[in-house]
Amino acid sequence: MFEVEEEMKKIGFDNAKYISLQSQKIRDRIEQFGDKLYLEFGGKLFDDFHAARVLPGFLPDAKVKMLMELKDESEIVIAINADAIEKNKRRGDLGITYDLETLRLIDAFRQIGLYVGSVVITCYTGQPLAQNFEKRLISLGIKVYRHYPIEDYPSNVSLIASEDGFGKNDYIETTRKLVVVTAPGPGSGKMAVCLSQLYHEHIRGIKAGYSKFETFPIWSIPLKHPVNVAYEAATADLNDVNMIDPFHLEAYGKTTVNYNRDIEIFPVLNSILETILGESPYKSPTDMGVNMAGFAIFDDEAVKNAAKQEIIRRYYNALVSARQGMADPADAARIELLMKQVGVTVKDRPVVEAALKKAELTDAPATAIELPDGTIVTGKTSSLLGASSSMLLNCLKVLAGIPDGIDLISPTIIEPIQKLKTEIMGNRNPRLHTDEVLEALSICAVTSDVAKKALEQTSKLKGLEAHSSVILSRVDENVFRKLGVNITFEPKYQTKKLYHQ
Numbered sequence: 001m002f003e004v005e006e007e008m009k010k011i012g013f014d015n016a017k018y019i020s021l022q023s024q025k026i027r028d029r030i031e032q033f034g035d036k037l038y039l040e041f042g043g044k045l046f047d048d049f050h051a052a053r054v055l056p057g058f059l060p061d062a063k064v065k066m067l068m069e070l071k072d073e074s075e076i077v078i079a080i081n082a083d084a085i086e087k088n089k090r091r092g093d094l095g096i097t098y099d100l101e102t103l104r105l106i107d108a109f110r111q112i113g114l115y116v117g118s119v120v121i122t123c124y125t126g127q128p129l130a131q132n133f134e135k136r137l138i139s140l141g142i143k144v145y146r147h148y149p150i151e152d153y154p155s156n157v158s159l160i161a162s163e164d165g166f167g168k169n170d171y172i173e174t175t176r177k178l179v180v181v182t183a184p185g186p187g188s189g190k191m192a193v194c195l196s197q198l199y200h201e202h203i204r205g206i207k208a209g210y211s212k213f214e215t216f217p218i219w220s221i222p223l224k225h226p227v228n229v230a231y232e233a234a235t236a237d238l239n240d241v242n243m244i245d246p247f248h249l250e251a252y253g254k255t256t257v258n259y260n261r262d263i264e265i266f267p268v269l270n271s272i273l274e275t276i277l278g279e280s281p282y283k284s285p286t287d288m289g290v291n292m293a294g295f296a297i298f299d300d301e302a303v304k305n306a307a308k309q310e311i312i313r314r315y316y317n318a319l320v321s322a323r324q325g326m327a328d329p330a331d332a333a334r335i336e337l338l339m340k341q342v343g344v345t346v347k348d349r350p351v352v353e354a355a356l357k358k359a360e361l362t363d364a365p366a367t368a369i370e371l372p373d374g375t376i377v378t379g380k381t382s383s384l385l386g387a388s389s390s391m392l393l394n395c396l397k398v399l400a401g402i403p404d405g406i407d408l409i410s411p412t413i414i415e416p417i418q419k420l421k422t423e424i425m426g427n428r429n430p431r432l433h434t435d436e437v438l439e440a441l442s443i444c445a446v447t448s449d450v451a452k453k454a455l456e457q458t459s460k461l462k463g464l465e466a467h468s469s470v471i472l473s474r475v476d477e478n479v480f481r482k483l484g485v486n487i488t489f490e491p492k493y494q495t496k497k498l499y500h501q
Helices: 002-010 016-035 049-054 060-068 082-086 099-112 126-141 192-202 226-234 247-251 260-277 300-323 331-341 350-362 387-400 411-424 434-444 447-453 476-482
Strands: 035-042 075-080 115-122 144-146 180-183 208-213 242-244 257-259 366-370 377-381 465-468 486-489
Touching: 016 035, 016 060, 016 208, 035 192, 049 226, 049 260, 049 300, 060 192, 075 099, 075 192, 082 099, 082 115, 082 242, 115 126, 115 192, 115 411, 144 180, 180 192, 192 208, 226 300, 226 331, 242 247, 242 260, 247 260, 257 260, 300 331, 300 486, 350 366, 350 377, 350 465, 366 387, 377 387, 387 434, 387 447, 387 465, 387 476, 411 434, 411 465, 434 447, 434 476, 476 486
Parallel strands: 035 180, 035 208, 075 115, 075 180, 115 144, 465 486
Antiparallel strands: 242 257, 366 377, 366 465
């Protein structure tokens, strides 16, 4: 009972209330316009783990469940930028290109029964890889449309809302009242797709409207609330900055939060809407949104604490990305300022100090993980196991109540795997990665009750915090991600090699 109460203290967000409020808000917005609503969907529709981390209680599939409430009246249009296809742009979290992510999204939507109407390739100028992707989609039976670059977009309103602007774009044929425009990643042109459709629908005499769904920043909580600051940390590479919405303040005398890009573009967007519709339905960027997340927060302190931890994690992620040559070091510097803003340092992440102390004591890489009761379990590098593998087994032992001196995996099981890795597969590192350890543990669980008991604890790892004194391999990183462990690394490698697999 005590453990349940401790867990409940961490929850601060009512997921069921959110789904109910959000789906009703979208229904209201559809009714406001009459025939059709184009909803620009920012952020992740699937697997929104950022929201789940900063709003404890928010489920990663909450947005999808919300859409399922509107399943019979909605369809999906996926926008992908032709230049992103040409440059083989990849999603940082999944490591796959935008074109493959588009296919993954289509499969995911279809699997849960949501209708994907089409894919629109934006900024199309005949790029070879974009043409190949278009052919591939058509061969798979997916409708494809093209949207083209418009000179001086978005400032030249008279050109944009004309036959030589949006008029040159393909008209996307849709059949449902709610058209959700989403994308495999940022910079895909979702807003332009929505506005282009408004232009074409208006010509056809169809009453269509535009609205925007961005979970962050949350407009109904304070500007410097850690949840909103965590959004700035998550988008440090984009230079997004949260701001008070001056248009909303002037129109209604109420303080709300938005971010710089939406505020900067609003006068132009408003002018485009006026040109297409005759008058704009909105007086501010906040008006355009339908986000109800703020109204589902019931424990502000729990949410604040979770968001502060996310800011520290983002700081470490930025440091590591800079070390890998994949990001500007200035990103980490910006997040460090955000940490000062909410009053936290890396010392507020207990697993950091624990991992570094263990590494210093052993003069080798070490890893630490924090259990729900505050207990910290560490792992050190040995001849058989890497530090992360060692930590994982030690953690499972503690969770299962197994004495430290008992081996979960016999060395006689580990040694043949090492021989396979080094002598047959050609790997130089004989130590077992976390995936290999879990596989070996699964095999042992068939004949060992102790191993079976340890393996049964893996579901309890979800949501735990961990830290490594060195950058982990992609294999280990992916295993921890799949287990739901929030792991961070020091921005250094175990070796001084130039190439790290």
